Amino acid sequence: MASFNVTGVVQALDGIRTEWRDSQKRSREPDAREFPSRIALAEVVEALKGVLFPMRLGPVDLRHTSENFYVGHTLDTALHRLLDQARLELRYASRHDPRDEAALQAQAFEAIDRFAQALPAIRRQLDLDVLAAYGGDPAATSVDEVLLCYPGVLALIHHRLAHPLYTFGLPLLARIIAELAHSQTGIDIHPGAQIGDSFFIDHGTGVVIGETAVIGKGVRIYQAVTLGAKRFATDEEGHLEKGGLRHPVVEDDVVIYAGATILGRVTLGKGAVIGGNVWITSSVPPGASITQANLRHALCTDPPED
Template sequence: MSVVAIEHTTAAPKSLWRMIRDDVACVHQRDPAARNTAEVALLYPGVHAIVLHRISHGLWTAKHKFLARLLSFTARFLTNVDIHPGASIGERFFIDHGAGVVIGETAIVGDDVTLYHGVTLGGSSWSPGKRHPTLEDGVLVGAGAKILGDITVGRNARIGANSVVIEDVAPEATVVGIPGQIVRKARPRSGPGGRIDLEHHLITNPVADAMSIMIDRIDFLETRLAHLQQKVGASLADKGRPQIQTEDQTS
């Protein structure tokens, strides 16, 4: 079992009201458009989705599974966010622009996690047991990303928009691409005033980096070739032989 799951089961549980209050309060640190608490509580579908999930998850763990699924279905209809009532979600969870998010039954989400619209925490197996991802504390997942299977995304990792992640991700890493590849390791996650750094678009482009390296290498080889040609030409001139003309010199 992951560290996140152990922490959630051993720590003293907060009251439902306290967790919901923290879910509403954390929005001000992660969405510059949030103006006041009333607006967040009444008009943010991502907040509505997590509030209804916390209630349905309580029903699920109390073995009232039909009522839990009914409330989950209602929440999906109202918010366009599909969270299975069996999913375990930590504190201060935020779905920005809550739309099209899917979180599977055995997913485990740590504290202070942020998801953007279109994110899927999906399964990749028919086998019973743990089938969905574990997101440790502080993970940020960009819009449209898919995290599939029983894998672990380490603490404070970032998943770039539209990435498909099918393997474990180390803590503090940034992952981008299909399939996801680590393009940046440790990076500070806190901004001024302790706010979470939301600049998940500032990621390196591995294809552009490879092309840049190739261009630099070609420039070096061309310079070296020109230097060798000059040396050979000078040597032939000293011996009274005609110089070798390159394609550029004859054109």
């Protein structure tokens, strides 16, 4: 039987990894792991889904009589695993400027403790999201169907978990959790986005919501909607400048139909309706109805030509 030169490939890959680690000033400790695990975080998120909705997203053999025991045990285990991942992220973030280990451990514990205390509010917010989806879709037969089947709700569960971690100083954990939902649903919500109560993403595939987007209460959007940046500022050397408010503000009760693209730090006023496949780079007044047919007339501020 023919054999492959696996040894040569292994040695070549080892050399490439060594070059990369040296260039990035990575740890050379043999037992060190420097950054969080996507696999571990996927398991934590699944556990937290069961904690939030034990009888619907928890184990199949769970009964009401043991619900609190399951929630307590699962939550404690998940939080300790999440704490381990938080420590890894904070060590990774300080790799070029090492910090006191005790201070790092304390910061990690504080962040995860704050996250744990936020879970009841997250559950209440998700209940409102589920009700918005049920109320906004005539095809929905029950709130349970919405929770179990709707990709928009799955993406929101991940976002509602990821956003506080982002806020509490763990952006890498938050981003991994967000990308787990992105890979499953095709819905890309940056964990930095601020999203109000009763948010409904219908169908969902292709939705993109940028880091600095702000979404009010009672907003409904459809598939392939983009809340993105219009342009990216660069420094003198041509490198992208990080941060900055570059995504839209969507006020309460706005509806955005399929394929609409809204770019830049513009505001969609309260109660506005944005039609399908429009391209918007200017603010929209409250209550306006924007379609392809009336877009230029509705948003143009220049005087008409003679």
